[in-house]
Amino acid sequence: MHASLKLESIRSVLVRMEETIIFALLERAQFKANAVIYRTGGLAVPGFAGSFLDYLLHGTEALHATVRRYTSPDEYPFFTGLPAPILPAIDLGSPIRKTGININAKIKRVYEDEIVPFICEPGDDQQYGSSAVADVASLQAVSKRVHYGMFVAESKFLSDENAFVPLIKAGDRDGLRARISDEAVEERLFARVAKKAATYCQEIEGPPGVHKMRPDAVSDIYRRWIVPFTKDVEVDYLLQRL
């Protein structure tokens, strides 16, 4: 088994990603919801067909694509048609199979429609650029965490191939979802994330209201979206695994 598929390695990556996600969401939560940046035409960008956030996200992905970001097996872009890398290709091999899985469209829709209103004060403070830069970091962090489900699924598959093969052959989505789910592990995850968010959302000698995110928002986001989406990716991956 590839070292990155060992349970301890996966756990360590996922646990560290929790910090990245919490920090990114806390940065976004400084600003109001600023719904105008998510609507095509809301804040028109001359010559670009999409929202203000789309413009910044696309531009960031186009830049990162030139330095090979999306050739890495743990990075998935929100846009297609990005420029080719200008750095020479390197093939470090991949511990997971190549699939066409990419659920970023769903992640982005939920992020804009549900997560932003969930963590930000309603209204408009005109901090469009700062909000969108924080959005890009948040979306990239959540996307990476969710698509890491492919590493999780590959690891689970290799540890118990005999249990998975019949479910995959039968195309049994529900059976696969049950097989990869572990309620006790998930509850520990939600509790850990809640504890982290409570720690990071503390007011440390700052004026009141400096941290505006409710500490329980992050564990709710994990429970409602991140974990279910990760399972979607795991099941999709397993169905293509044989």
Add this chain to the structure above:
Amino acid sequence: MHASLKLESIRSVLVRMEETIIFALLERAQFKANAVIYRTGGLAVPGFAGSFLDYLLHGTEALHATVRRYTSPDEYPFFTGLPAPILPAIDLGSPIRKTGININAKIKRVYEDEIVPFICEPGDDQQYGSSAVADVASLQAVSKRVHYGMFVAESKFLSDENAFVPLIKAGDRDGLRARISDEAVEERLFARVAKKAATYCQEIEGPPGVHKMRPDAVSDIYRRWIVPFTKDVEVDYLLQRL
């Protein structure tokens, strides 16, 4: 006095920026020093004269410039010759005078040569893209904090014009520096930042070593670089104020 120059407003902005800086440095400290990304030619980017980080920082600034980032009085770019905004100009007025002050070259040199080796494990883990993306966020956060010295200086000037005018007329750098310094306030700042970093660097049910930054690194960085650089900006600003 413009609302953003009121002492409580400035304090609240500076205190919130501490979180942004700490989160950004913690993200960078996950990866090794990766010195190759800071050396021109170290990791050659075809068609670009500069280091790998320069390439990503320049590309990010070029993108952000198109949406007017650097027309804001609290944002200063590392590169010159950036593209013009594609969004229509808005003049919201500025609470500070326009000056040519920009000490980002010094900030970048100190960041690459001193701060990165200070917070990262030595060596190379090939996480070049992730390291450079974290560098961009860290540099932008530190630059914004340091150049906010102009807001601080304007506020101090307006509160005590009679004390500042003779020092400015005499070109008395040392006198101005003494006048804007308050050791007790600075010690409280270092203590607060140390407390925040200790909180955010905690191992919260993660495997050991997940947070690699020494908690006292951030207050050292404030003491050695951020606060002295902010004072440089304040003095430079005051000398051009009349």
